[in-house]
Amino acid sequence: MLVTSIGKLRLEKPGMVASGIMDETGHSMIRMLRSGAGAVVTKSIGIKPNPGHPNPTFTELKCGYINAMGLPNPGIELFGKEMEIAAKCGNIIGSIYGASPEEFSTLAGKMEEYGAAAVELNLSCPHATGYGMELGTDPAVIGSIVSAVKSSVKIPVWTKLTPNTHMIKDLALAVQNAGGDAVVAINTVKAMAISPQFAKPILSNKFGGLSGPAIRSIGVRAVFDIKMVVDIPIIGVGGISDWKDAAQYIMAGACAFQVGSAIGTRGIEVFDTINTELEKFMKDYGYSSISDMIGVAHE
Numbered sequence: 001m002l003v004t005s006i007g008k009l010r011l012e013k014p015g016m017v018a019s020g021i022m023d024e025t026g027h028s029m030i031r032m033l034r035s036g037a038g039a040v041v042t043k044s045i046g047i048k049p050n051p052g053h054p055n056p057t058f059t060e061l062k063c064g065y066i067n068a069m070g071l072p073n074p075g076i077e078l079f080g081k082e083m084e085i086a087a088k089c090g091n092i093i094g095s096i097y098g099a100s101p102e103e104f105s106t107l108a109g110k111m112e113e114y115g116a117a118a119v120e121l122n123l124s125c126p127h128a129t130g131y132g133m134e135l136g137t138d139p140a141v142i143g144s145i146v147s148a149v150k151s152s153v154k155i156p157v158w159t160k161l162t163p164n165t166h167m168i169k170d171l172a173l174a175v176q177n178a179g180g181d182a183v184v185a186i187n188t189v190k191a192m193a194i195s196p197q198f199a200k201p202i203l204s205n206k207f208g209g210l211s212g213p214a215i216r217s218i219g220v221r222a223v224f225d226i227k228m229v230v231d232i233p234i235i236g237v238g239g240i241s242d243w244k245d246a247a248q249y250i251m252a253g254a255c256a257f258q259v260g261s262a263i264g265t266r267g268i269e270v271f272d273t274i275n276t277e278l279e280k281f282m283k284d285y286g287y288s289s290i291s292d293m294i295g296v297a298h299e
């Protein structure tokens, strides 16, 4: 009942681990695959090892988290060892970030070689200079990166978009026009927290990305807007912690969803709980499959 398809890729369960949470080692990814997730998106990986920003990089609020990790990762060569462990156990989606179409193509080729089921282009991180959102708010730049990656690999190419824009529909259209296989919405919302006692921003990077319940309605609106303009699959992410949140994204137009912060607040059981309760809701309300529910809020 919970089976879904993202283009050619079939998932037994519609929920995936979002990039950046419990997905930096082969064994943590296997643990998440066994916890009821249909796929795991890796931490975003770049060309070279990156230590990320200095601490503090993370703060918890009443309504979510703000992080400015700065994309810490071991680099694509070393990450091959983690992929070797995890990719044979289930669907691993390789998240990658680069500064140019060439870098993205190289990284995508490596992820394909490592057995990734798809790649997710991080064109949306709000706290990494020269990467992520700095490239991903211009439809022309998005188009050139997506088409370069599409001509380098055979696996599906997904693009993760930023909500820090007034033109998310144009960004999604640029992905579709460049031959992209799916849109992922949304990454974190640019945000800041200040310590009154220290009279300073809490994070060393000053600003970071807000995630968790505070951004759910922003994500649902983004997916709803995108669904109005593209025909390619949409994957919803942002503030999902229970079946109702997941159902909102699906009804807005998503064929699958990702969970990040709620793995921290609810534990890894969050996937099993969502699966059981979503299935119950579907039975109670007469939906026989996920595809029956996709985009129904538009009708």
Ligand SMILES: Cc1cc2nc3c(=O)[nH]c(=O)nc-3n(C[C@H](O)[C@H](O)[C@H](O)COP(=O)(O)O)c2cc1C
Pocket (backbone or CB within 6 Å): 018, 019, 020, 021, 043, 044, 065, 067, 069, 071, 095, 122, 125, 160, 186, 187, 188, 210, 211, 212, 213, 215, 237, 238, 239, 240, 258, 259, 260, 261, 262
């Ligand atoms: C600690 C942390 C690290 C993250 N790292 C990445 C990353 O490396 N790449 C990426 O595309 N998104 C990253 N994200 C964003 C999440 O994948 C997700 O888009 C966002 O947190 C919204 O979902 P959520 O509210 O379920 O957490 C990170 C989020 C958090 C909280």
